[in-house]
Amino acid sequence: MTNQSVVVSDCASGINVVAMTVALANSSLFAPVAAALPKPSFGGGGGYITMSRTNSLKNIEINNGERAKRVHAWVESMRASSPTRKSSLSQSADDYKTWTLQHPSALAMFEEITEASKGKQIVVFLDYDGTLSPIVEDPEKAFMTTEMREAVRDVAKYFPTAIVSGRCRAKVHNFVKLSELFYAGSHGMDIKGPANSDNHKNGNQGILFQPAKEFVPMMNNVYKILLERTKIIPGAKVENNKFCLSVHFRRVDEKLWVDLAEKVKSVLKEYPKLRLTQGRKVLEIRPTIKWDKGKALEFLLESLGYGNSDDVLPVYIGDDRTDEDAFKVLHKRGQGLGILVSKFPKETAASYSLEEPLQVMQFLQRLVEWKRSMAT
DSSP states (O other), rough: OOOOOOOOOOOOOOOOOOOOOOOOOOSSSOOOOOOSSSOOOOTTOOOOOOOOHHHHHHHHHHHHHHHHHHHHHHHHHHHHTTTOOHHHSOOHHHHHHHHHHHBTTTTTTTHHHHHHHTSSSSEEEOOOOOTTBBBOGGGOOOOOOOHHHHHHHHHHHSEEEEEESSSSSHHHHHHHOOOTTTEEGGHHHHHHHOOSSSTTTTTTOOEEOOOOOOOOHHHHHHHHHHHHTTTTTHHHHHHHHSEEEEEEEETTTOOOOOHHHHHHHHHHTTTTEEEEEETTEEEEESSSSSHHHHHHHHHHHHTTTOOOOOOOOOOEEOOOOHHHHHHHHHHTTTEEEEEEESSSEEEEEEEOEEHHHHHHHHHHHHHHHHHHHHHH
């Protein structure tokens, strides 16, 4: 029986909105592999140039060597973006201790954080997978706990709160099930706010913003092609997040990672307006527009009336490489706090750290308790 990948439900339905003009730039995570041998050149008068067997073999060796280097780079990149429990346990306690000196626990430094918020409006931004829910083998079963949902609901009562996820907006909303939040799906390319919200300066107004709307038909076409190309890779999953596509390889044997990456790259050769990025055990295809989670954070702050305000303290909590775009924006603004969720040392632009979703919940609960105590 032929092994087939599991098809994940998509979020391909469109919504008519006013589109934003964006600049396009061709880019690709992986450089093309040049495996073809040089063709003989022909001169005038019907003459030709012969190539010796020795030179041919030498060219084959060179091309194979270059391909091997690229293959090695792909695998190393996929490993780096997809740390395993085994690799994290191999990190020494001293390494982690040194790392936490630079990125201390947000729980341990809670008083320092609340001190920095005096006279400012806290705005909370939360990633979903690995932050509000644990990372699981099947992305369709990344459920948050009832306690976590209550913590997020309580936070939203006191602070404008947004979920910023790589998943499509409808799917992450279905996981969270809280209508009072702002949702930024597809890495911020699909943003919608609650119809009624008292927690922002601009009054009660819903927002709907989709800067990559024009790419939806293209993404749907690529989704179908990827399903066909990857179905022979056991364990591969293709997820349609409307404005981005995710190819999950958490269940794929590491020996097949290169094969999977090559198949994905072969599809993108026909779509120069799309680019390939990586997350935790996932390859992601996105439009080549200048938009990411960092841009989404800035857009939401502007929509809330805090675009150029000194009276705001954005707090962004996330665990993935894509969350670094938001951490970098906070660092550049010199305003706000980035909190990385990680159990082991990672290069990051975040200021603080938390180890796992349980600690994220504890941090949110303390934030609510602190706010309530200020009101008494």
